[in-house]
Amino acid sequence: xxxxxxxxxxxxxxxxxxxxxxxxxxxxxxxxxxxxxxxxxxxxxxxxxxxxxxxxxxxxxxxxxxxxxxxxxxxxxxxxxxxxxxxxxxxxxxxxxxxxxxxxxxxxxxxxxxxxxxxxxxxxxxxxxxxxxxxxxxxxxxxxxxxxxxxxxxxxxxxxxxxxxxxxxxxxxxxxxxxxxxxxxxxxxxxxxxxxxxxxxxxxxxxxxxxxxxxxxxxxxxxxxxxxxxxxxxxxxxxxxxxxxxxxxxxxxxxxxxxxxxxxxxxxxxxxxxxxxxxxxxxxxxxxxxxxxxxxxxxxxxxxxxxxx
Amino acid sequence: xxxxxxxxxxxxxxxxxxxxxxxxxxxxxxxxxxxxxxxxxxxxxxxxxxxxxxxxxxxxxxxxxxxxxxxxxxxxxxxxxxxxxxxxxxxxxxxxxxxxxxxxxxxxxxxxxxxxxxxxxxxxxxxxxxxxxxxxxxxxxxxxxxxxxxxxxxxxxxxxxxxxxxxxxxxxxxxxxxxxxxxxxxxxxxxxxxxxxxxxxxxxxxxxxxxxxxxxxxxxxxxxxxxxxxxxxxxxxxxxxxxxxxxxxxxxxxxxxxxxxxxxxxxxxxxxxxxxxxxxxxxxxxxxxxxxxxxxxxxxxxxxxxxxxxxxxxxxxxxxxxxxxxxxxxxxxxxxxxxxxxxxxxxxxxxxxxxxxxxxxxxxxxxxxxxxx
Numbered sequence: 001x002x003x004x005x006x007x008x009x010x011x012x013x014x015x016x017x018x019x020x021x022x023x024x025x026x027x028x029x030x031x032x033x034x035x036x037x038x039x040x041x042x043x044x045x046x047x048x049x050x051x052x053x054x055x056x057x058x059x060x061x062x063x064x065x066x067x068x069x070x071x072x073x074x075x076x077x078x079x080x081x082x083x084x085x086x087x088x089x090x091x092x093x094x095x096x097x098x099x100x101x102x103x104x105x106x107x108x109x110x111x112x113x114x115x116x117x118x119x120x121x122x123x124x125x126x127x128x129x130x131x132x133x134x135x136x137x138x139x140x141x142x143x144x145x146x147x148x149x150x151x152x153x154x155x156x157x158x159x160x161x162x163x164x165x166x167x168x169x170x171x172x173x174x175x176x177x178x179x180x181x182x183x184x185x186x187x188x189x190x191x192x193x194x195x196x197x198x199x200x201x202x203x204x205x206x207x208x209x210x211x212x213x214x215x216x217x218x219x220x221x222x223x224x225x226x227x228x229x230x231x232x233x234x235x236x237x238x239x240x241x242x243x244x245x246x247x248x249x250x251x252x253x254x255x256x257x258x259x260x261x262x263x264x265x266x267x268x269x270x271x272x273x274x275x276x277x278x279x280x281x282x283x284x285x286x287x288x289x290x291x292x293x294x295x296x297x298x299x300x301x302x303x304x305x306x307x308x309x
Numbered sequence: 310x311x312x313x314x315x316x317x318x319x320x321x322x323x324x325x326x327x328x329x330x331x332x333x334x335x336x337x338x339x340x341x342x343x344x345x346x347x348x349x350x351x352x353x354x355x356x357x358x359x360x361x362x363x364x365x366x367x368x369x370x371x372x373x374x375x376x377x378x379x380x381x382x383x384x385x386x387x388x389x390x391x392x393x394x395x396x397x398x399x400x401x402x403x404x405x406x407x408x409x410x411x412x413x414x415x416x417x418x419x420x421x422x423x424x425x426x427x428x429x430x431x432x433x434x435x436x437x438x439x440x441x442x443x444x445x446x447x448x449x450x451x452x453x454x455x456x457x458x459x460x461x462x463x464x465x466x467x468x469x470x471x472x473x474x475x476x477x478x479x480x481x482x483x484x485x486x487x488x489x490x491x492x493x494x495x496x497x498x499x500x501x502x503x504x505x506x507x508x509x510x511x512x513x514x515x516x517x518x519x520x521x522x523x524x525x526x527x528x529x530x531x532x533x534x535x536x537x538x539x540x541x542x543x544x545x546x547x548x549x550x551x552x553x554x555x556x557x558x559x560x561x562x563x564x565x566x567x568x569x570x571x572x573x574x575x576x577x578x579x580x581x582x583x584x585x586x587x588x589x590x591x592x593x594x595x596x597x598x599x600x601x602x603x604x605x606x607x608x609x610x611x612x613x614x615x616x617x618x619x620x621x622x623x624x625x626x627x628x629x630x631x632x633x634x635x636x637x638x639x640x641x642x643x644x645x646x647x648x649x650x651x652x653x654x655x656x657x658x659x660x661x662x663x664x665x666x667x668x669x670x671x672x673x674x675x676x677x678x679x680x681x682x
Contacts, residue, residue: 013393042495047392051385052634053641077648084644086318114648132638143624145498170660176652195652215634217495241655259651273648 016063016096022046026064026219030210033221038183039151040134045217055088055113056214058130062092062111065126065210071099073107078115078256078273085113102276110207114177116198118255118277121207123224129192131213134220136180136190156188159231167236176241182229183222196230197240197256203228247272248290250281269296332377346370355562355591356380360632361387362492362511364561364590381513385633392492399488401546401555405565405588406465409542412592415466416535417569423463428540429592466537467567467584476569476582498624505607505627506600510589512630514596520620521599524606529618531605533585536569540592564589566597570605575613583612 014020029043048056066072072092076085080102088111089100101107104117111128121127133139137147140158150156159180166173179196183189191202192211202209202222209222222228232238246253248269255277257270269290272278282291290296333340347354347370357369361384369387376382412428415421427433470476480502489504496504509517524531542562546555566587574580585605587597606620619625629635 019393019395042497044493044495047385047388047633049389051640052637053639054637054644056637077645081317082645083317083321087321090318090321113644114646132641143498144628145624171663174656174660176656177649193646193649195648197652215638241652256648257651258647259654273651 013095015068016066016092017049018046018060018063022060023064026060029219030061030064030221033210033219034208034223036187037222037226038181038187038189038220040189040213040218040220042217043219045214048214050087050091052215053132054084055111055130057212057216057219058111058113058128058214059088059091059212060214061128061210061212061219062109063096065128066092066096066098066109068096068098070108071101071106073101073104073110073276074112075110075115075117075274075276076113077258078117079275081275103280104274104276114193114195115256115273116194116201118252118272118274120201121205123206125207127205127207127209129194129209129211131190131192131211131216131218133178134190134211134213134216134218136178136188151187154186156182159188163231163233167233173232173236173238179238180231182231184226184228188231189220189222189228191228195241195256196238199228199230199238200240203230243270245270245289247278247281247288248293249288249296250278250286250291251288252278252281252286269293271296332375341374343367343370343374346373352592353378353380353383355589355593356514356596357383357387359590359593359596360384360511360513361391363387363391381632381636385636388633396493398547399490400558401548403543403545403561403563405539405543405563406463406468407543408463408539408563408565409560410463410539411541411562413463413537413539413541414535415537417466417537421466421469423461424459430594463539465539465567467569470536470569470582474581477572477578477584479584496627498627500623500627502604502608505623506586506588506604508627508630509587509600509603512600513632513635514593514599516630516632516635517596517599517603520606520626521602523618524602524620529606529609529616529621531568531585531602532571533568533602533605534570535598536567536584538564538566538594538597540564540594562591564592564594564597566594566601568598568601568605572612577613583608 016023018026025044029041033039033041045057045060048059050056050059062072072089074080074085074089074092076082079085080089092098093100104110104119104121107125109126109128110117110121111130113130116127135144135147137150137159140162141147141150150158163173163175166175175196177195178190178193179199180188181191181199181202191199204225204227205222206224208224211220213219230238241256243253243257245257247255247257249271252272256273258273259268259270261268288296347366350370350373353373354366354369357372357380358364358366360381361369361372363369368390369383372383372386373380375386410423410426412430413423413426415425467476471478489501489507491504491507496508500508523529524533540562542560544560545558547558548555564587568585568587570583570585572578572581572583583605585601585603585608587600587604589597589600603620603626606618607623607626609616609621614621616622
């Protein structure tokens with residue numbers, strides 16, 4: 001793909017880039033994470049050939065679990081063809097030579113940033129999240145020594161006070177993404193900056209969820225079919241974003257939509273954030289209210305055309 | 310038309326090509342060679358080796374060339390390469406007392422055993438642009454007259470002070486005790502001094518400079534004196550298990566700085582001088598000094614001092630000193646965030662709606678009340 005990526009072809013790097021010892025170290029952290037759902041396991045994160053903040057944690061987790069028979073789906077913002085998703089997919093195509101796909105159901109490993117696919121995942125799939133700040137309490141208490149203590153003591157009063165103050169001030173909880181959850185009735189966890197719309201999906205999810213934070217050197221996990229509760233109050237129950245329009249291209253309702261600005265006169269349309277979900281629906285004959293619009297054709301044009309190899 | 314979301318492979322490929330073209334610049338100008346960079350931009354090379362945590366002048370020169378002179382990017386290239394190298398083991402501690410010294414100055418003594426050796430330094434040059442350098446080069450080679458090298462021993466200033474008991478002794482550690490390595494074990498807090506020094510040695514020069522400066526301006530004062538700064542070559546030895554003795558792997562150039570700081574004494578310890586320590590690859594005195602000052606600042610707890618300033622805050626300093634991490638996370642804001650932004654848009658619209666509704670209600674309420682009166 002890129003000029004530098006060609007170096008990987010020269011056999012100078014191990015399968016999926018990382019050396020086997022590093023993979024073993026990461027796998028140990030993953031196993032510990034699975035054994036203690038929602039607990040942030042410190043691991044000796046390596047420098048990767050992409051910058052911190054661009055998915056180094058997710059990439060290390062994916063590299064550690066990939067096998068030769070795996071099929072990888074790489075998404076960013078719900079879409080397979082955003083620049084960084086293209087770049088990271090290319091990285092694994094080069095270094096691991098594995099199959100990749102856009103189809104959610106075909107993938108065995110899905111690495112994602114900021115979204116969870118709309119289609120239900122199955123128990124033979126693994127979803128890997130790229131995490132910028134793994135600590136849900138970080139913006140309430142900047143010190144790691146303090147937050148670790150709070151987790152150990154299950155002392156989450158600070159978080160509840162924050163949510164309460166939101167309600168007192170705004171009448172509702174003003175957190176829209178990275179909405180904190182409690183995993184298996186024990187650890188409060190940051191589900192990575194996915195919109196809270198996706199929170200219900202991680203509850204009792206069939207797929208194994210792995211979270212990797214490279215810069216912060218933490219891995220955490222949610223095993224399949226684990227209870228994950230979004231924090232709330234009895235009188236102010238958790239609720240997700242609702243969109244009052246369907247997807248302009250495929251007409252889907254109850255999915256997460258991106259707002260696309262069409263011109264400088266206030267023209268806009270809302271389309272599925274999950275591009276593969278949208279494409280499959282359109283292929284199956286679903287038509288949204290703006291599907292015939294020329295702007296929509298350009299946006300919704302099959303994204304696989306350009307990147308097909 | 311908004312199509313940026315469709316990033317696409319083609320765009321990335323073309324961007325890489327354009328970058329390569331821009332990096333090379335005007336092809337009528339000869340390309341830089343690695344030798345030129347290593348020889349003539351040695352301070353850049355030293356900084357990249359230090360912050361990249363890998364001592365290799367040729368690779369550092371390559372990284373500088375490839376990164377178009379962006380030194381943080383160059384250090385990142387070094388780190389990303391370094392992480393793929395197999396780890397054989399750890400060297401023996403280098404002995405800086407046996408350094409082949411090119412420069413050694415002490416600000417605490419007028420003269421001292423081994424003497425003051427000024428060496429190559431900008432310190433006493435007048436910062437006037439030298440237009441002769443801009444003109445065609447190569448005619449006259451600069452000649453430096455140097456004193457004859459002496460074989461006189463050059464003991465460290467801190468050791469001289471230590472003989473009198475005025476300097477805190479170096480902490481006694483078990484020789485077999487493992488030395489921390491934050492590239493193999495994630496940094497945990499509280500972090501011991503070995504890890505703190507490793508972190509500082511890899512840390513960003515600018516960040517450490519600013520922190521050190523802040524301690525001079527009252528944010529956690531440490532009363533430092535530059536006990537000694539020395540720069541030169543030291544041998545790196547590796548204990549080979551198979552042979553049963555240490556073998557020399559090679560020589561590296563390092564700058565060492567020992568700051569001598571006043572200490573008033575406490576209930577536990579008599580008044581004495583305390584140390585701040587800095588050691589970096591190459592001749593990077595600014596960073597070695599900053600490192601020593603920040604190291605001393607972070608020792609407040611052990612010395613029974615009060616914590617009042619950012620430079621003393623171990624978690625704060627160690628968590629933010631790494632410029633590879635910092636630049637990655639700051640610059641990742643360039644990646645698309647529209648999913649989260651959509652959620653925020655939704656929230657702000659809703660909150661604005663509620664705000665205007667509330668205000669309208671209040672205004673209506675007020676008028677109806679007035680009307681009633």
